[in-house]
Amino acid sequence: MPFVLLRVSVVPVFLIFILMKRISIRDLAKKAGVSTSTVSFILNGKAEKMRISKELTAKVKDISKKMGYVPNQVAVSLRTGQSKQIGLIVESISGHFFGLLARIIETEAEKYGYRIIYCSTENKAQQGLDILKMLSQQQVDGYMITPAKGMEEEIRRLAERKKPVVLIDGFFEGDTIPYVIVDNYKGVEMGMKHLFAKGYKDIGFVTVDLDLVQIAERKAAFTDALKNNKIRKIGERILTVSYHSPAENIMQQIKDFITGRPKMDAIFFSTNYLGVLGVEIIAKMGLALPGDLAMICFDDQDVFRLFGPGITVIKQPVDEIARKAIDLLLHQLEKKKSPGRLQQVKLQPVLVERGST
Amino acid sequence: MPFVLLRVSVVPVFLIFILMKRISIRDLAKKAGVSTSTVSFILNGKAEKMRISKELTAKVKDISKKMGYVPNQVAVSLRTGQSKQIGLIVESISGHFFGLLARIIETEAEKYGYRIIYCSTENKAQQGLDILKMLSQQQVDGYMITPAKGMEEEIRRLAERKKPVVLIDGFFEGDTIPYVIVDNYKGVEMGMKHLFAKGYKDIGFVTVDLDLVQIAERKAAFTDALKNNKIRKIGERILTVSYHSPAENIMQQIKDFITGRPKMDAIFFSTNYLGVLGVEIIAKMGLALPGDLAMICFDDQDVFRLFGPGITVIKQPVDEIARKAIDLLLHQLEKKKSPGRLQQVKLQPVLVERGST
């Protein structure tokens, strides 16, 4: 008797144990009494091409559904060489710009059956390389990269191997790698024109020591704007803070910059992140915008819309960037389409005028 | 002669073509004149255990480095059943809270050799299920999920299959699935105590129609707080907006709520997102904080630190949540450690008092 009891309690457990194992295409084949190839053809929509009969096709599909079959993507990847994964390498996963970017890219990629693997470099060269290696091991099908310094060589190597790559928000001079960026020079130029038009003359520029093309361009545009307006001693109107400094420290530097000489009536922040810190310190100093100081920033943010009178910004068309980038990548992934002439895209930013100027 | 020319130009191209192909463990084995098993043992640090001689070990490692061998993770996954990937399912990839969360989780997971696959449900049930299926196909080793409605059953199924799962910022009643949440009830309670202490009596509550435990708890805490203070007609002090309404619409509702009756001297926003909209409409209405209206919000944000006098908030310990969650998951992934008693963690939020109250 105890035996019987034992068995009734043990058998279901055993069954559950069996059920736990994922069912494979072989299980389906066995159940249907056919070969795995047949099942594979049917489930991949090649039944007709392979002349599998209607009845069998229906039967197998039915069994598959009933047993809850889910193909093992890893095995598929190994066999086909396609992982259906795209690596997205951004500067910082928690940044505002990249959050928006990611959301759009994700939904867009999904339409074509691709998953995004999301990685952030935090602007460390070594980390960027490690990530690239990892992604390569994972056999991702394509790469979307906001290129940091030190990654050039490795990225070029990818391109040489004909791996689909798209650069976002940065590019390499004299290269054929597709990219989509915003016209940084034009953006700052627009901002400066706006400031001059509003009558501001003593303009300070806060930037960061990241060695990136887009940062360099923004700075160049600022410098040129001053030159064109016959303003001298440009160097002392530029503050370059260190990327890895703590926020407190940067704020202190900005404060010193504002109160120091030459005195200024407007300040231009070259990035989002700097702008937020700027807003914070300006608020702490009790300066009125734009009365005591006008402010403008490259790249938009919730904070800029809401703070005080609103901060005038040069806004990047994030949607457009994301959509264009994924477009360029899918182009390469699904080779079908025409080569597509223009693989290097420069989009126009837009000036959003708010109360701070 | 033309032939020679042809060959010098063709051979390098051919070589490049050869080089393009990723080198496999077989290539290494051939080069070293040993079997693939030997190479595998050596590269996986099992040389000693398998009694491979020091010299051979060194030689193979050397060749591997020289040839730039990178193992194919897909093949490894298929064989070992371990993908070294963790699926992170969040509500919205561009949300502030999740951005921070992701950053910490990513760096933490990396230490143990795991990659994060990042997905967002946008609070749509079907999308959540699709993602779960996708991740399962990808053979991810573990799941971190902010559970949306409609995912319960599927998540339970995962747990039953002994898949490592950790829930974040939500949980299922009466279940044993590990989770880490913040004490939502306590948080709102603290906020209400603070408001009452400051002398506010007519408090409005803005919440959203998401069917989530944490939202329900926040509302319950509000209701209870009013009850405890003998305040009646609680219903008309609560505004529940629809999650999928456009921002404009929600702001209008908030405006009506503020200007409507019963009049209020303080307003409590139950989420970050609502709070930002609140700030925006309050600014537009020209109300002074806290003069015309006091404001408090559940969950912090850059905006709240910087807007006007600063918004008082109930801050979630994001760092702690992330670290604890990844901890619970790794616990399950690397079964070594002790079972670890407490698998369901409730963390305490903290009140950050700013100018708005």
Added chain:
DNA sequence: TCCGGATACTAAAACGGTTTAGCTAAATTT
């Protein structure tokens, strides 16, 4: 009657690793 061509499937190789179970020769024990 035999051939050619559909028709309806299947066997087996391949993808690139890991791992179990040996195998051989030398060293050690009995």
Added chain:
DNA sequence: AAATTTAGCTAAACCGTTTTAGTATCCGGA
């Protein structure tokens, strides 16, 4: 000297698919 152990390595199965190259059966035509 035979038996056993050890050192150093390898053969081959296996993970779960896809896909190429068949095979077997039937049918119509010459």
